Amino acid sequence: MAIWGGVAFALSLAMMPLGLGALQEDEQLGKVTYDRWCSECHGVDGDGTGSAAGYMLPRPRDFTLAMYNIRTTASGDLPTDQDLLRAINMGAPGTAMPAWDDVLTEAEKQALVQYLKTFSRFFPLDENPVPLVLGSPTGVSEEVIAEGRGQYEAIECWKCHGDQGRGDGESAATLMDDTGFPIAAADLTENWFFNGGADVEDIYRALRTGLDGSPMPNFSDVLNAGVMTDEELWAVAHYVRSLAPEDTPGISEVVLAKLLTEGAELATSFDDQAWEEIEGTYIPLVGQIIVKPRWFDPRVDGVWVKAMHNGDDISVLVSWSDPNNSPDPLWSDWKSQVTRIMEPREAADNEIDAAPDQLVVQFPMQMPEGMERPYFLKGDSRRPVYLWEWKSDRQTALEGEARGVGTESFQDEGQDVSVKGMHSDGQWQVVFTRPLLTSDENDLDFITGEAIPMSFFAWDGDNGESGNQGSLSSWYFLLLEEPTSTKVYVAPPIAMLIAGALGFFIVRRVQKREMESFRS
Ligand code: HEC
Ligand code: HEC
Structure with a gap:
């Protein structure tokens, strides 16, 4: 009424x-x-x-x-x-x-x-939950960061997050959230993935509040109990902040292979000093969800790439966070849980196979004309791809080719590429070295001054990853610095670079579409 x-x-x-x-x-x-x-x-x-x-x-x-x-x-x-x-x-x-x-x-x-x-x-x-009073950040200095490091050890953040913060602590393989699902300890070197923000204030807040529902504890109790001062907890936050780069890496489409000066030695190992002179390029990877079986729980969400050449040979250093060297019995429980949860039907197979960690670097088999590039998922018959494959259970890298997903084949002899890989502190560092030119017609020749398409596939075996279930990037470019004048190489075809940036968004868009198709 x-x-x-x-x-x-x-x-x-x-x-x-x-x-x-x-x-x-x-x-x-x-x-x-x-x-x-x-x-x-x-x-x-x-x-x-x-x-x-x-x-x-x-x-x-x-x-x-x-x-x-x-x-x-x-x-x-x-x-x-x-x-x-x-x-x-x-x-x-x-x-x-x-x-x-x-x-x-x-x-x-x-x-x-x-x-x-x-x-x-x-x-x-409780209709009016009250925020904690957090105060403002203390100043930062070398000493403060060292103090924070000391506390990081003393209050045992490393047990979950690892000595260098890459999520590889001794408890990492056993962590579960409150609903019984396995959960990764955050990689503190990639603060752009923090849910609560990357600033020192955000980190401090996460420490005071804890991340309820996850095993990440709160450290307000430690303060209240007088075990630690507020200043010391801020120091921990400053230390954690210092583990990640100052700025979140932007999207940069080109990995510049630095030309060494006469007489300088090409680095062929991860621990060569020469790498320190070179700035890394961050390349984001996403789970492969375009072809079946798809993968929605990728471990490797980005790789850092550095490259150098001396006019005869090129070395490419790829490094990425991965908590362990697979297969590792300490992680077998984690692996069987993840495979059971993500893919109940094939879990049995996955449990039997001890899978290594893997990395594949992909190039076109021939330099494309203009903007043309092979299909980013292993090419097709018209535009095949040339591959470098590394596995953690093997000391060699294999060269191979593919004309589409599932058609990969690797040469069993006459490899022109060599490799050195090492796992430490939750990180893989893998160096590939190859002559710029080879006599094999299926190997791409690396010509200086050309923007050479390059992309990455990565797998963490103990996260249940193998085959199509891993992570991938879109196309980026490898550019070998020219010997003569800098003028030649500073202007690679801009259109190609833009296409490279787009390539990534296309992956995102395809993923989005896939996601939507799940919804409908
Ligand atoms: C018992 C294991 C454990 C301990 C101990 C632990 N953490 Fe965590 N931490 C985690 C887990 C798991 C996550 C991820 C939670 C998620 O993804 O929801 C996390 C997340 C974080 C994050 C990311 C916050 C965000 O916004 O996403 C930071 C920063 C962090 N921890 C710092 C620390 C520091 C510093 C310490 C020691 C003072 C510490 N953690 C101790 C398990 C732990
Ligand atoms: C494609 C799947 C997906 C969609 C769509 C989605 N969410 Fe989520 N959401 C998640 C996942 C996965 C988490 C858990 C993230 C974690 O634990 O770190 C989550 C977590 C959350 C959280 C908890 C954040 C915290 O701090 O703990 C909130 C709130 C939330 N979602 C709200 C929403 C709302 C509102 C929408 C719709 C507008 C939405 N979500 C749509 C997947 C989704």
């Missing part, structure tokens, strides 16, 4: 700023937005069991538990609305959780925050 509607309206105006009608509208907007954008992963009922959930690790969050990683509140407390809004805006880098800041309107995001809370019976119990 109209009169009751009018009364309700008047009442709602008196009761709260939003008004009852608006509140219902908000809830409606929250539900519609959630069902459309979130439910395939998080489930219609918010319990983390959407139709696509089985394809990913970490699993989409179960909102009925009200357990949130990134908060400003104490460990065990509920997040504030602002915390939830931040999580929605920023997503969780390095996981399937997208960032929604550019996708949804402010009203939709606000409505989602309220709607997420309705999934859990805990939110009505």
Whole structure:
């Protein structure tokens, strides 16, 4: 009846700023937005069991538990609305959780925050969670960082994160989240994947609040117990910040192979001093989800590449974080869990095969004309690719070729490429060396001054990766510095570089499309 509607309206105006009608509208907007954008992963009922959930690790969050990683509140407390809004805006880098800041309107995001809370019976119990008072950062210096390193050892961050912070501590293979799924200790050298942000303030906050739902503890208790001072905890945060590069690596499409000066020795091993003179290029890798079987839990999310040549030979150093040298019995439990969770049908096979870590570097078999490049997934019959394959259980690299996925073949003799690989402190460092020119017509000749397409595939055997299930990059370029004048090489075809950048976005777009096809 109209009169009751009018009364309700008047009442709602008196009761709260939003008004009852608006509140219902908000809830409606929250539900519609959630069902459309979130439910395939998080489930219609918010319990983390959407139709696509089985394809990913970490699993989409179960909102009925009200357990949130990134908060400003104490460990065990509920997040504030602002915390939830931040999580929605920023997503969780390095996981399937997208960032929604550019996708949804402010009203939709606000409505989602309220709607997420309705999934859990805990939110009505504490309507105003209070953020911790965190203070401001202390200054940073060499001494502060050294102090932080000392504390990192003393309070045993290394047990999970490893001596050099690459997620390779002695407990790393056994970590599980609160819902029983294996979880990786964050790689502290890649702070661009931190869910709560990369700044020293963000790191300090994560230390004070802990990441609820994960094994990452909170260190407020240590402060309160007087075991450590606030200054010392800030020092830890500064130390962690110092483990990652000053700036997040930008997308740079070209790896410049530096020309050595007369008489300088070509580095053929990872520990050669000469590498220190050369700046690394970071190349992001993503899980292979274009052909079946797909892989949604890639371990290797990027490689650093350096290169040098002396006019006769070239050396390429590729390094990446990987907690262990596979196969390793300490990680066999982790491996069987991941394979069981990610792919129940083939788990039995995967468990039997002890798989090594692997790296494949891909080039076109012939230098392409203009902008043409082979299909980035191992080429095709018209534009085949030339490959270098390295495996952790073998001392040699193999040269090979492919004309599409599954057609890879490797030469068993007459290798022109040699390799040296080493695993230490949660990192692989692998150096390939080859003459620029070879007599084999299926080996690409490396000509100085040409932008040579190059891309990477990587596998962590003990993360259940082999075959098509690993990570890959799009095309980048290897450019051998010219002997004569710098003018020649500073202008590789710009169009090709742009195409290189696009290549990566194409991978992202294909992935997105694949993701959407799961939803529909
Ligand atoms: C493609 C799958 C996917 C979609 C779509 C998705 N999420 Fe997530 N979400 C995840 C995963 C996976 C995690 C767990 C990340 C982690 O544990 O690091 C997560 C975690 C979260 C968290 C917890 C963050 C924290 O700090 O603990 C929130 C909040 C969240 N999602 C909200 C949303 C909302 C709202 C939407 C829709 C607008 C959405 N998600 C859509 C996969 C998804
Ligand atoms: C028991 C194992 C364990 C210990 C001990 C531990 N961490 Fe963690 N830490 C983790 C795990 C697991 C994650 C990843 C959580 C996730 O992905 O949700 C993590 C994540 C982090 C992150 C990333 C935060 C973000 O925003 O994503 C930082 C930084 C960090 N830890 C620093 C430390 C420091 C410093 C210490 C010691 C003071 C420490 N951790 C002790 C297990 C641990």
